[in-house]
Amino acid sequence: LKHLQERCSAHSILVCCLNLQYLSVAFCRRFSDRGLNYLASGKGCHRLIYLDLSGCTQISVKGFKALSIACNEVQHLIINDMATLTDSCIVALVAHYYKLSSISLLGSPHLYDSAIKALVQWRKLTKIKIDGNKHITDNSLKFICRYCSQMRILCITDCPRITDVGLKFTESLRNLIVLNLADCVRLTDVGLKHFADGNSGPKVRELNLTNCINISDFLLIKLVQRCTNLTHVKFCYCEHLSDNGIELLGTLPNLTSVDLTGTTMQDQKFCHRSINLNYLDVSHCMALSNQSIKTLSFSCRLLTYLNISACPKITDLSLQYLIGGCHYLRYLDISGCVRVTDVIFKLLKKGFRKLLFLKMLYCTKITKSAFDKQMRANIQCEFNNFAPPLWYGYDGLGNIIKKEEKNQEEEEEDEDTELDEDQNQDDEDKIDDQVDVQNQEENQDEEQDQDPE
Numbered sequence: 001l002k003h004l005q006e007r008c009s010a011h012s013i014l015v016c017c018l019n020l021q022y023l024s025v026a027f028c029r030r031f032s033d034r035g036l037n038y039l040a041s042g043k044g045c046h047r048l049i050y051l052d053l054s055g056c057t058q059i060s061v062k063g064f065k066a067l068s069i070a071c072n073e074v075q076h077l078i079i080n081d082m083a084t085l086t087d088s089c090i091v092a093l094v095a096h097y098y099k100l101s102s103i104s105l106l107g108s109p110h111l112y113d114s115a116i117k118a119l120v121q122w123r124k125l126t127k128i129k130i131d132g133n134k135h136i137t138d139n140s141l142k143f144i145c146r147y148c149s150q151m152r153i154l155c156i157t158d159c160p161r162i163t164d165v166g167l168k169f170t171e172s173l174r175n176l177i178v179l180n181l182a183d184c185v186r187l188t189d190v191g192l193k194h195f196a197d198g199n200s201g202p203k204v205r206e207l208n209l210t211n212c213i214n215i216s217d218f219l220l221i222k223l224v225q226r227c228t229n230l231t232h233v234k235f236c237y238c239e240h241l242s243d244n245g246i247e248l249l250g251t252l253p254n255l256t257s258v259d260l261t262g263t264t265m266q267d268q269k270f271c272h273r274s275i276n277l278n279y280l281d282v283s284h285c286m287a288l289s290n291q292s293i294k295t296l297s298f299s300c301r302l303l304t305y306l307n308i309s310a311c312p313k314i315t316d317l318s319l320q321y322l323i324g325g326c327h328y329l330r331y332l333d334i335s336g337c338v339r340v341t342d343v344i345f346k347l348l349k350k351g352f353r354k355l356l357f358l359k360m361l362y363c364t365k366i367t368k369s370a371f372d373k374q375m376r377a378n379i380q381c382e383f384n385n386f387a388p389p390l391w392y393g394y395d396g397l398g399n400i401i402k403k404e405e406k407n408q409e410e411e412e413e414d415e416d417t418e419l420d421e422d423q424n425q426d427d428e429d430k431i432d433d434q435v436d437v438q439n440q441e442e443n444q445d446e447e448q449d450q451d452p453e
Contacts, residue, residue, distance in 0.1 A: 018047075023045065023048055024050075025052065025056060026052045026053070027054065027056070028055075029057075031056075033062045036063045036067055039066065045070055046070065046073065049073060049074060049075045051071060051077055053079050055080070057083060064090075064093040065092040065093075068093050069096060072096040072098070072099075074100060075099050075102070078103075080107050082105075091118045101126050101127065103129070105131070106130070107132055108131075109134065109135075110135070113136060113137055116130075120147045121143070121147055126150055127151070128155070131158055131159075133159050134161065135161070136156070137166070138161070138162060138165045141156070141170065145172050149172060149173060150175055151173050152177050154178065157181065157182040158182070160183075160186060162187065164186075164187060167191035167195050170198055170200070171195070171197065171199065176204055177200075178206040179204055182211060182212070182234070187214065188215065189215055189219045189222075193218075196222045196223060196227055201226040201227055202226060202227065205231045207230060207234070209235055209238065210234050210237065212238060213239060213240070215238055215240065216245070220249065221248060223252075224252060228252065228254070231255060231256050233257070233259070234258075236260070236262055236263075237263070239263065239264055242264070243265055243266055243267050243269065246260065247269040248270070250270035250274045254276070256278050257277070257278070258279070258280050261282070261285075261307075266288070266292065268288075268299075269295065271295055271296045273299075278302050280305065280306055283307045283308060283311070284311075285311055286400070288311040289313045290315055290318045293321050293322065294318075296321075297322045301325055303328065303329055304328050305329075305330065306322070306326065306332055306333070307331075309335035309361075310336040310388070312337070312398035313339070314337040315339040315340060319334075319340065320347060322351075322352075323347055327354070329352060330354055330355060330356045332352070332359070334358075334360055335382075336361070336363070337363060339398055342365075342366055342374075345374035348374075348375075356379065358379050360382065360384075361382060361384050362384065363384075365385075366385055367385065
């Protein structure tokens with residue numbers, strides 16, 4: 001419903017769709033509270049179980065109240081990208097939603113703990129997603145764990161006021177299988193230990209701790225002991241994890257997906273036991289070498305997705321190892337591997353028969369002519385041989401850029417932009433001065449013309 005009209009479309013839904021159960025008006029901006037009142041006053045849409053209102057920032061408290069009255073059978077509610085959503089909107093909306101089981105509030109930065117309390121109180125929610133909120137505190141986790149003990153999917157991302165105190169309440173959750181706490185930067189091993197020791201520790205399958213920069217190997221030891229059913233883990237940019245800690249991940253028997261982007265790992269010993277691994281992302285691991293890829297390729301033979309982008313030590317030898325071991329690869333990303341050469345096209349003829357997508361951005365030693373002539377037609381590819389951007393941390397030859405040099409280059413770029421702006425401003429000032437002079441001359445000429453002879 002991309003062009004939902006205020007009267008005709010709402011009226012059509014009201015009259016014609018009496019048994020409608022699925023309704024998405026995401027990012028439809030042309031209807032108002034008046035259109036929602038039609039739903040509340042008529043016979044239509046009373047059987048809705050799925051409702052998506054993402055991006056409908058024009059809805060006010062009155063509109064949410066009308067929806068609450070009209071669609072009180074809703075079980076799944078999506079309200080993403082709503083910068084205008086407030087606590088009063090949530091209270092009005094969920095007043096009659098007693099059957100609500102899942103809700104998504106991604107990109108709603110103006111909600112407070114009172115809204116979460118009104119949302120979860122006396123309801124049996126099993127799935128909740130909250131993202132990008134600086135007001136929600138540990139009290140929200142307290143309310144969620146108190147009233148929703150059957151919670152299965154809990155995603156609270158980029159909420160910097162969530163601390164270890166809040167995670168202590170998760171011990172009471174019994175059936176949690178997905179926990180996503182990405183970008184909650186104040187979390188430490190202590191809080192996550194409470195979760196691992198809780199009722200859901202042995203049941204959790206997916207764990208995302210991206211950018212939780214304070215966790216260490218101690219947490220991995222606890223996860224290996226308690227969370228034996230883990231299948232998907234993400235520890236992106238967790239700088240305090242060492243090779244010894246990451247090696248413990250290999251002892252998890254059901255692990256199939258691992259994301260270690262931006263970590264300081266050097267070896268991949270955990271691959272020796274991860275024979276069921278099919279997804280691996282080790283991009284931006286600057287210390288990753290050919291020997292690491294050798295271990296990987298002959299241990300994880302079931303890999304279908306591999307991302308080794310921004311690893312400056314990787315050469316053609318690593319690709320030879322991958323051809324020999326990983327016969328099921330469908331996605332390969334080697335962007336920023338500046339030591340890889342045109343040899344890759346010869347290797348593509350020998351192996352990678354099931355490869356569908358190949359990403360080769362910022363590969364400075366791969367020539368455009370070789371790519372045009374030798375690239376396999378049945379592979380979707382992204383390619384350029386530009387120098388890597390500064391935030392990769394190394395130059396086109398694979399030399400690590402020191403922070404001082406990086407800052408100096410950024411300052412030089414800023415100075416160039418400032419000079420350009422100053423020059424443009426000077427040119428504008430000169431033009432203004434010329435215009436003023438011309439205006440003065442014209443005014444003098446007019447005065448002379450008006451003077452009597």
